[in-house]
Amino acid sequence: MGREDMILTVKTTAQTELVDITAEVQKVVRTSDVGDGLCMVYVPHTTAAVTINESADPSVKADILMVLNKIIPWDAGYRHLEGNSAAHVKSSLVGASELIAIEKGGLVLGTWQGIFFCEFDGPRTRKVHVKVLHLPS
Numbered sequence: 525m526g527r528e529d530m531i532l533t534v535k536t537t538a539q540t541e542l543v544d545i546t547a548e549v550q551k552v553v554r555t556s557d558v559g560d561g562l563c564m565v566y567v568p569h570t571t572a573a574v575t576i577n578e579s580a581d582p583s584v585k586a587d588i589l590m591v592l593n594k595i596i597p598w599d600a601g602y603r604h605l606e607g608n609s610a611a612h613v614k615s616s617l618v619g620a621s622e623l624i625a626i627e628k629g630g631l632v633l634g635t636w637q638g639i640f641f642c643e644f645d646g647p648r649t650r651k652v653h654v655k656v657l658h659l660p661s
């Protein structure tokens with residue numbers, strides 16, 4: 525008790541895509557029976573990431589992808605022979621993990637916040653590790 529590990533599977537359907545995984549992460553937290561603690565969401569991939577942003581208006585995730593695709597074009601004379609350097613750069617910029625507070629058994633997220641898995645070289649089947657840590661009060 526007090527610690528729960530869970531690996532979520534995310535199937536993406538486009539080359540670049542933001543997938544709202546808030547409900548799945550919240551479910552792991554709720555079933556872990558941790559009152560106060562921390563939830564780490566970690567993506568073990570070099571061409572994907574995780575971020576927290578507005579989930580109410582889907583235009584926001586579209587705009588995030590639009591800007592990332594604009595500032596990090598797919599073709600830009602990269603050296604990496606696999607041909608997916610843009611995805612690697614996006615992965616590092618956005619980041620592989622998020623840490624979210626848990627209070628009263630649930631994630632502390634703002635009204636408009638959601639947790640998004642970020643696909644940058646899809647479509648693929650991806651993993652997201654969710655670790656719930658209990659903080660004794």
Ligand code: ZN
Nearest residue numbers: 604606608609
């Ligand atoms: Zn590569």
